[in-house]
Amino acid sequence: MRILLLARVHLGTVAALSVLTISACLLIAGLPRGMQASFDQALRRSLSTAAAQQADLTVAVAPDSRGEDLHERDQFAARDREWRDLLPPGLRPLITPAGTGSSHTSAKTTVTPITGTSGTQFFNLGWLSDADRRVTWVQGRPPGKPGTTRYDGETIPVFEVGVVAEALREMDLRVGDTKTLGENDYIAVKIVGAFEAKDPGDRYWDHNLDILRVTKIQPPGSLDFEKHITSLMSDDGLSVLSGEGRHLAYHWVLPVDATTANALDVPRLTAAIADFDRLIGIQSTGTASPYRLVTGLPKLLGDFRAALATAETVMYLVLGGLLAVALGVLVLGVQLLADRMEHTLTLARARGGSLRQVAGTGAALTGLAEAPAALAGYALSYLVPGPVLPIVHAGPVLVIVVTVGYAATRLAVTYRTPLHERRDDVATARPSAKRITLEALVIVLALAGAYLLRARGLTDSAGQDPFLLLVPIALTLAAALITLRCYPFPLRLLVRLTARGRAAVPFLGLTRAARARSASVLPVLILLPALGVSVFAAVISDGIAGTQTRASWQQVGAPIKMTSNIEIPAEAIERVRGAAGVEQVVPAQTARVQVGYGAERAEAIAVDVAQWRRLMGEAPFGLPDLPSGALVSPELQGRGTFEIGWQSRLKLPTRGVIASVPGFFTKGKFLVVPIDVLTRPAVNTLLIKGDASVDALKRLVPSATVVSQHGTLRAIQDDPLTSAVRWTMLVVTVALAAYALVAVVLALVVGAADRARAVSFLRTLGLSERQAQRLTVLEILPVILVTTLVGLGLGLGLPAALGPGVDLSSYAGDLPVGDYSLDLFLPSALAAGLAAAAVLGAYTHTAVSRRRRLGTVLRVGDLT
Known part of the structure; x- marks a missing residue:
């Protein structure tokens, strides 16, 4: 067959497949380079900011x-x-x-x-x-x-x-x-x-x-x-x-x-x-x-490897999902191209064309559309700075092999016998016992793997744990199998309910959706990993962002904190109070005090806790009220009233236990006391509220160190490794959302011919244009909505399912990331966008089909 002629006839489909290939190869080859460049930058920053005696x-x-x-x-x-x-x-x-x-x-x-x-x-x-x-x-x-x-x-x-x-x-x-x-x-x-x-x-x-x-x-x-x-x-x-x-x-x-x-x-x-x-x-x-x-270089490298292992694990998860979804969308494109060539290939097979010729023609045309586009995407990936990893070369080759192999295999199976008629639209095929057993085994293994991962954690915190990479894949596959097998049942229930009504459109639309063949449903299930991975990436990114904010408050303990090794004079405190942007100043004194009369020591801070609480405003943590006595760490609890040596001997009753004092103490022995218990407070710490300049405050008290919560947060966010994780997740989320929309469009186009045929039959029976639109929407929308909801649930549940397997504290100021709060904005936006795309596609389909004459769709004998 003349491949170039076929390419010219199906130019639109070939061009669409080429564009999808360019984008897929660019992402698959470019993202790893950018990630690795960020990892290198993070290592260089870690070595350059560490003390020289530790790194050298x-x-x-x-x-x-x-x-x-x-x-x-x-x-x-x-x-x-x-x-x-x-x-x-x-x-x-x-x-x-x-x-x-x-x-x-x-x-x-x-x-x-x-x-x-x-x-x-x-x-x-x-x-x-x-x-x-x-x-x-x-x-x-x-x-x-x-x-x-x-x-x-x-x-x-x-x-x-x-x-x-x-x-x-x-x-x-x-x-x-x-x-x-x-x-x-x-x-x-x-x-x-x-x-x-x-x-x-x-x-x-x-x-x-x-x-x-x-x-x-x-x-x-x-x-x-x-x-x-x-x-x-x-x-x-x-x-x-x-x-x-x-x-x-x-x-x-x-x-x-x-x-x-x-x-x-x-x-x-x-x-x-x-x-x-x-x-x-x-x-x-x-x-x-x-x-x-x-040297402390081995420890620096070991700490970096531990943080890098988590970053690589998360990256492999999201990039693996991106690769799977990209390949799935390309397979949909190949399926669309094969459907467009159905008439040509069927005729060639009926006229004596061998199976090798038919399958080779489809594979050659697919290769013609894929190979130059893959090469272009591979070349564009070199615009992304970073080292050339093996995946940069292997990714485009994998795209070509999968798509061309799928084209050849699908056509070989479809045309293995000439003019083989198929009527799968009447009743769905019953799966074999072997297939049901295999699918049940996959689901059980996925659930068992998630449980074991939470129970045992990682095997090696400084390396890749294959178990952590396989469990999300298994959970996604299990969710896809469950969706594929279970979605017709609620639809059949709706069919029974609509059958009692007088309107024919709901019954016909839901019936066609419930009787859809597995082959027609599988393209739509690409939405499941696309949504699952994109929501997972968004949830993880939001969790990191929220924890970074909490970590910055935990490290500073106030909007601005000024500390000094010596007492801050009263006149300096007044200068700080009068500085531009300063709204409130709470003085405090920190020291290491004697507990009892022995050698036991504890860290202490004397402060007006009520003023400190007002100063914090809406900070993501709080302090218990302390009118008198002392708040103690867990190591000092249970002692009732105890005596400390601090300027003078003080007897203080325990008023509560506090796990940490933000900005000061996180572990060990420490206590918080009211500042008025001291005979003459030697203030060496100022807690400041306002938007004053840190540099200006440093000039007012040269002996002090000044840090701000905003500056600390920026330092955490600007870490190259942290930036690489959040940047990659953002790119993958956007790419997967785009692929999900493309999958919806391709799913509509792939089934367009059969759908147009069915609508044309019904129009001969008096179906109006408005009813045809509603029929198409009811046929398409249920599957998309079910898959969307399952994908969103999978993405929201993956962080909890992985549990301690993903330690993201290295990217959140060393504070554990565990608060994956449910934000319905992104799920709602994705679900609404996909539903809108499906509805818009349905209306577009009926609008295009309306211009066709029934004679171009129905042949002689179709109505008999």
């Missing part, structure tokens, strides 16, 4: 003898090259080259007390390989060569050092001071200069905060703080510095380049880090001081 690889050793000391810069450089040579191939692209970024080496002592301070001040020695590029000397001069001095009858080394300018104030030091360090093995340091960091915000200083800041530590049971600072010395100081007699550690920092990371390499990176750690350990063989790898 650091090789450390603590020499405790002179034989293991390193005294020259070249020795450090040689070890750095050695560590880089040991990097596994899979890890090397992730590590920045030597001398770039924050790559550096260091030597530092720890816990080196200043002699005579009784262990309250510690002055450590430090050396950085690139200190000259990192600091600016603001007082004195850079350190030089070390010297010697006499102390306690011995000659001890004197190191020239510099300290950060902040340490001069915090530790009462001056340039030119000489301090003796140690309690037995003494050394001395001479402060010759003070410096400031050129870029204090550089990730480089995450590894060296002990140099840039004075560290304050409060020992247990003490009211005083220990102060620690690490100074900087020159290269010449290395020749004298030794690990013998003091705590000395060498570090080689191998920074991670977050821009080169991609989510697909996460499992390989985790294995490579473990391999690198093993190789470093081998280098320590035979040495008294072993080298070790210090």
